[in-house]
Amino acid sequence: MQSAPILSIQNIDVFHDTFQALWKVSLEVRAGESCALIGANMAGKSTLLDTINGVLHPTTGNITFLGQEISRLDPFEIVDMGITQVPEGRHLFPEMTVLDNLIMGSYTPNARRHKDKNLQRVFELFPKLKDRQNQVAKTMSGGEQQMVAVGRGLMANPTLIMIDEMSLGLAPIIVDEIFRTLQKIKAQGVTVLFVEQNVVKTLKEADRAYIIETGRISLTGTASELRDNEDVRKAYFGI
Amino acid sequence: MGSGELLTPILMGVMLGGLYALSALGLSMVFGVMRLINLAHGDLVVLASYASYAVMTLLGINPILGLLITVPFMFILGILIQKYLMSKAVTIGTEAPLIIAFGLSLVIQNANQIMWSPQSRGINTVYSQASFHLFGRQLPMIYLLDFLGGIVVMLLLHGFLKWTYMGRAISATAQDTRASKLMGINTKRIYYWAFGIAMISAAVAGTFLGMTFPFTPTSGTTFLTIAFGTVIIGGLGSMLGTFLGGIILGLVQTLSAHFFGANTQMLTVYLIILIILAFRPQGLFGR
Numbered sequence: 019m020q021s022a023p024i025l026s027i028q029n030i031d032v033f034h035d036t037f038q039a040l041w042k043v044s045l046e047v048r049a050g051e052s053c054a055l056i057g058a059n060m061a062g063k064s065t066l067l068d069t070i071n072g073v074l075h076p077t078t079g080n081i082t083f084l085g086q087e088i089s090r091l092d093p094f095e096i097v098d099m100g101i102t103q104v105p106e107g108r109h110l111f112p113e114m115t116v117l118d119n120l121i122m123g124s125y126t127p128n129a130r131r132h133k134d135k136n137l138q139r140v141f142e143l144f145p146k147l148k149d150r151q152n153q154v155a156k157t158m159s160g161g162e163q164q165m166v167a168v169g170r171g172l173m174a175n176p177t178l179i180m181i182d183e184m185s186l187g188l189a190p191i192i193v194d195e196i197f198r199t200l201q202k203i204k205a206q207g208v209t210v211l212f213v214e215q216n217v218v219k220t221l222k223e224a225d226r227a228y229i230i231e232t233g234r235i236s237l238t239g240t241a242s243e244l245r246d247n248e249d250v251r252k253a254y255f256g257i
Numbered sequence: 258m259g260s261g262e263l264l265t266p267i268l269m270g271v272m273l274g275g276l277y278a279l280s281a282l283g284l285s286m287v288f289g290v291m292r293l294i295n296l297a298h299g300d301l302v303v304l305a306s307y308a309s310y311a312v313m314t315l316l317g318i319n320p321i322l323g324l325l326i327t328v329p330f331m332f333i334l335g336i337l338i339q340k341y342l343m344s345k346a347v348t349i350g351t352e353a354p355l356i357i358a359f360g361l362s363l364v365i366q367n368a369n370q371i372m373w374s375p376q377s378r379g380i381n382t383v384y385s386q387a388s389f390h391l392f393g394r395q396l397p398m399i400y401l402l403d404f405l406g407g408i409v410v411m412l413l414l415h416g417f418l419k420w421t422y423m424g425r426a427i428s429a430t431a432q433d434t435r436a437s438k439l440m441g442i443n444t445k446r447i448y449y450w451a452f453g454i455a456m457i458s459a460a461v462a463g464t465f466l467g468m469t470f471p472f473t474p475t476s477g478t479t480f481l482t483i484a485f486g487t488v489i490i491g492g493l494g495s496m497l498g499t500f501l502g503g504i505i506l507g508l509v510q511t512l513s514a515h516f517f518g519a520n521t522q523m524l525t526v527y528l529i530i531l532i533i534l535a536f537r538p539q540g541l542f543g544r
Binding site: 094129 | 428
């Protein structure tokens with residue numbers, strides 16, 4: 019059984035100045051699922067997330083979130099509506115403590131009302147952050163910083179959390195831990211859209227996935243469908 | 258000359274430095290948040306000196322009390338400058354806002370010239386002639402007020418940046434603009450605030466500088482250089498560094514006047530700034 023889409027993208031074109039980064043991209047994210055966006059470097063994954071977030075705007079096409087058209091809105095409006103992004107490379111506030119980074123996550127009016135509840139939730143998810151809350155972010159290891167980044171995203175009280183390349187540059191054991199966290203986030207009812215290059219792992223964890231190649235969605239389906247797809251097997255599993 | 262002789266210029270330098278730090282804070286904040294080198298900063302400080310002069314001569318209000326008028330005036334002016342002159346320019350690169358700031362500097366200088374004539378002015382108050390005693394030295398009261406004014410406003414700003422959502426959002430935008438947008442911070446509005454707050458520091462600095470030294474419509478160049486020097490010595494982004502940078506520049510100025518005569522003091526300041534730029538461009542306390 020399928021739940022209703024909370025995010026629906028129809029035929030968007032997105033440009034970086036004169037360079038077209040996305041071509042007629044359509045995508046749906048359904049309530050409560052974990053959906054993955056798979057693709058190589060420069061395929062347009064981060065561009066797509068930034069467009070959903072309002073950092074970039076499509077020249078054509080529509081983006082609706084919970085039934086409302088959002089493609090012309092600014093990031094601060096979209097974040098307040100319940101879409102948050104954990105950016106690639108984490109982008110923590112380097113000079114701030116862990117706690118201050120988390121508090122910045124609850125900046126929007128909607129998130130501020132739920133700050134205490136969300137802080138408790140983040141500390142339950144990452145007990146380590148509770149112990150380290152007064153540590154300055156830039157002095158932490160990559161894996162710990164990724165936890166802060168995901169935690170900061172959850173502080174925004176999101177309906178949809180988008181996580182960009184969370185495993186990039188991290189040790190495999192930490193990657194496993196973070197993927198487990200993803201399942202916990204999903205279990206709490208937050209819908210997850212995540213971007214990955216690690217195809218094998220992604221198709222194990224996600225409910226559904228989209229494959230994006232040079233700015234176009236080339237394939238979509240449930241994770242098991244994609245695992246069985248011959249082109250995917252050839253391209254990503256080497257068999 | 259005994260070492261006791263040095264105590265007077267050292268005390269005066271430290272006190273003056275507190276005020277220099279405050280004037281540099283505005284320059285540092287606008288650069289930190291928007292990566293904009295506000296070449297008009299010194300002229301805006303002088304504009305605040307004239308505003309306080311006007312408040313005193315036209316309304317007969319003590320300029321320190323008059324800050325209740327000059328501070329909001331400069332704050333609003335800062336927001337208007339950001340909104341109507343800089344807002345578009347800061348999004349397309351660093352050159353355009355730099356040139357706009359330079360143009361603004363010329364406009365303010367010439368406007369002050371027309372309104373107030375090139376003649377030198379001073380904000381003379383009851384404090385101008387007063388003195389106080391510290392470690393057995395008699396020192397001008399105005400230097401103590403400079404220091405207190407600088408410290409109080411810096412501490413208030415520090416508290417604002419650390420303990421309020423808006424203040425934290427300003428720091429966040431300075432540290433990572435992209436992440437700030439993704440946190441739902443309206444960075445455009447943060448830019449207004451940053452410029453407005455920078456102008457609060459300019460308003461207080463301009464008022465006290467105007468009570469300490471005579472000023473003309475072109476004094477902005479000197480004030481800009483002092484603010485630059487303070488930021489260069491202190492390194493960007495650290496309020497403590499800015500504070501120490503201001504004190505070092507204050508000391509350079511008063512000690513140089515003490516040893517080499519009053520007319521060398523600014524030359525020494527410029528030389529020190531150049532030497533530090535050449536050998537430690539990240540600043541003495543910068544990372």
